[in-house]
Amino acid sequence: MGRAMFAAIVANVFACTGPEPVTPSDRPARDATADTIVTPTDGAPPDGAACGGEAQPCCVGSMCNATLVCEVNVCRAQTTCGADMQPCCVGSSCRSGFVCASGTCRPTTACGGLSQSCCSGACESGLRCLADRCEACGGAMQACCGGGACGTSLSCVADRCQPCGGVGQPCCGSACTAGTECTAGTCRGVDRDMDGSPAGVDCDDANPLRAPGRREICDGVDNNCNTTIDDGNACGLWVHTAASGSWAAYALDPMAETGAPSPHAPTTAVRFVLDIESLAIAYVFTDTTHHVLDVRTRQWTASGPRDAIIAQLAGREAFGGYTVPAGHAGGNPNLEGGAILTTTGVINVQFDIAMRRWSFLSEAPIPTDWAPAANAPMYSSIRAAWLDIGNADNWVTFSPMSLCMTTTTRVGPYAGVLSGDRVFFFEAGSCNRWGPPVSFASFAPFTRAGSPPLARVAAAFFQAGQLVIVGTR
Numbered sequence: 021m022g023r024a025m026f027a028a029i030v031a032n033v034f035a036c037t038g039p040e041p042v043t044p045s046d047r048p049a050r051d052a053t054a055d056t057i058v059t060p061t062d063g064a065p066p067d068g069a070a071c072g073g074e075a076q077p078c079c080v081g082s083m084c085n086a087t088l089v090c091e092v093n094v095c096r097a098q099t100t101c102g103a104d105m106q107p108c109c110v111g112s113s114c115r116s117g118f119v120c121a122s123g124t125c126r127p128t129t130a131c132g133g134l135s136q137s138c139c140s141g142a143c144e145s146g147l148r149c150l151a152d153r154c155e156a157c158g159g160a161m162q163a164c165c166g167g168g169a170c171g172t173s174l175s176c177v178a179d180r181c182q183p184c185g186g187v188g189q190p191c192c193g194s195a196c197t198a199g200t201e202c203t204a205g206t207c208r209g210v211d212r213d214m215d216g217s218p219a220g221v222d223c224d225d226a227n228p229l230r231a232p233g234r235r236e237i238c239d240g241v242d243n244n245c246n247t248t249i250d251d252g253n254a255c256g257l258w259v260h261t262a263a264s265g266s267w268a269a270y271a272l273d274p275m276a277e278t279g280a281p282s283p284h285a286p287t288t289a290v291r292f293v294l295d296i297e298s299l300a301i302a303y304v305f306t307d308t309t310h311h312v313l314d315v316r317t318r319q320w321t322a323s324g325p326r327d328a329i330i331a332q333l334a335g336r337e338a339f340g341g342y343t344v345p346a347g348h349a350g351g352n353p354n355l356e357g358g359a360i361l362t363t364t365g366v367i368n369v370q371f372d373i374a375m376r377r378w379s380f381l382s383e384a385p386i387p388t389d390w391a392p393a394a395n396a397p398m399y400s401s402i403r404a405a406w407l408d409i410g411n412a413d414n415w416v417t418f419s420p421m422s423l424c425m426t427t428t429t430r431v432g433p434y435a436g437v438l439s440g441d442r443v444f445f446f447e448a449g450s451c452n453r454w455g456p457p458v459s460f461a462s463f464a465p466f467t468r469a470g471s472p473p474l475a476r477v478a479a480a481f482f483q484a485g486q487l488v489i490v491g492t493r
C-alpha cells in the first residue's frame with residue numbers, strides 16, 4: 021500500500037465512523053481535529069502519554085474526548101460522577117438537588133444537619149463543620165460558631181464557647197460582671213484586702229490574713245479558707261489560766277509562723293516536760309533533744325541533746341514526767357524535784373535552781389503496787405502528767421487527802437495523769453493513792469472553750485496556776 025492510499029483510508033474511516041466532537045458550554049472545547057486519542061505537544065501530561073480518553077489523564081486545558089468529563093484530572097464518563105452516592109464532579113459539583121458531602125454527592129437533605137456530613141463545607145444554622153461533620157456550636161463548652169460567635173454570656177476562648185464574665189472566667193470581650201474587672205483576659209474580683217486573692221476567690225476579702233493557699237497559723241481564724249480554724253498543727257501550746265477560766269492557744273514555735281523558725285524549738289515529737297516553776301521555764305524533751313521554753317513569753321531560749329543534761333536517760337525511752345516545785349512541803353527552796361517515766365523504770369532527778377543544773381537522784385522500778393489498782397492508770401499508756409499542789413480551781417472534786425484515810429479534808433496536792441481517754445488522780449505527798457478517774461472530756465479544764473483536743477496532747481505541766489499542754493507534732 022502506498023502512502024497516499026493509507027492517508028485516504030484513514031480520512032475515510034474518520035469521516036464515516038468517528039463521533040462528532042461535542043463542546044458543552046460548561047466544558048472546555050476539545051481539539052476538533054484530533055482523533056479519539058489526543059497527544060498534545062504541550063501541557064498535561066508532560067511525558068507525552070495518551071490523554072483525553074476514559075480513565076486517561078485530562079488533556080491540556082482539562083479537556084477530554086467527546087462525552088467524557090475531566091474529573092480530578094482524569095477523564096471519566098459523565099455517568100460516574102455527580103449523581104446520588106457518586107463521587108463529586110470536578111469542582112465538588114453535583115447534579116441539581118445534590119450536594120457534595122465528604123467527596124460524595126448526596127441529596128441536600130442527607131448532609132448539613134446535626135452529626136451529618138458537611139454540605140460542601142456548609143452546615144445548617146447553629147451548626148459548624150468540624151472535620152467534615154456538622155456539630156452543634158455556640159453553646160457552653162461547644163465549638164465556637166463561625167466568626168467566633170457564641171451564645172449569651174459565653175465567650176470564644178481556644179475555639180470553645182466558655183462561660184464568661186464571672187470571677188475566674190474569661191472576660192466577655194472586655195466586660196466582666198459587677199464587682200470584677202477584666203485583667204489579662206480573665207475576670208478577677210477586686211482585691212479589697214490587697215492580699216493577692218481577689219473577691220470571689222478569697223473566702224474573706226475583708227481580712228488579709230485569710231485567703232486560699234495561705235499558711236494556717238494559730239490565731240483563731242481560718243487562714244487557709246478550708247473552713248476549719250487553726251487546723252493541722254497550727255497550734256502546739258495551750259495555756260489554761262485560772263483567772264480567765266479559759267484556754268489560750270499558741271503556735272509551738274511562734275517564730276516559724278513568720279518564716280524564721282527558732283533554732284531552739286522542738287521539731288520532733290515531744291515526749292515529756294519538766295518545768296521549773298520558780299524560773300518560769302520548762303524543759304521540753306523529745307526522744308533525742310531538750311528545749312528550754314520561757315513560759316511567760318513562750319519563746320524557746322536554749323536547746324541541746326537530751327542526754328547531755330540527764331546522762332541516765334541514755335538509751336532510755338522516756339514518755340512522761342513531772343516536777344515538784346522547789347520548797348514544797350518544807351523542802352529545799354533551791355532544789356526542784358522531778359520524776360521521769362521510762363519504759364524501764366522511773367528516774368528521779370533534781371534541778372539546782374542557782375546552778376541551773378540537773379542531777380540524777382535515784383531510779384525506781386516500774387511501779388506495780390499502785391492502789392487501789394482499780395483507780396490507777398496503766399503505766400505504759402500514760403500520755404502526760406502534771407502536779408498541782410493546790411487544786412485551787414477545785415478541778416479535783418474529792419479531797420486527795422481523803423484517799424489517805426485521814427480525817428483531814430484538805431484538798432491537794434495531786435498529780436493529774438492523762439492516760440488513754442481518762443484523767444487519773446494521784447495523791448502526791450502523803451499516801452500516794454489513786455482517786456477515781458474521770459473522762460478527759462469531763463475534766464473541768466478540758467470542758468472549757470479552746471481546750472486542746474485529746475489527740476493533740478503530748479505533755480503537760482502546771483505552773484503558776486496555769487495548766488499548760490504541749491501538743492503533738
Ligand SMILES: [Ca+2]
Nearest residue numbers: 215217222225
Ligand atoms: Ca483579698
Ligand SMILES: [Ca+2]
Nearest residue numbers: 242244246248
Ligand atoms: Ca483552716
Ligand SMILES: [Ca+2]
Nearest residue numbers: 237239241250
Ligand atoms: Ca488560724
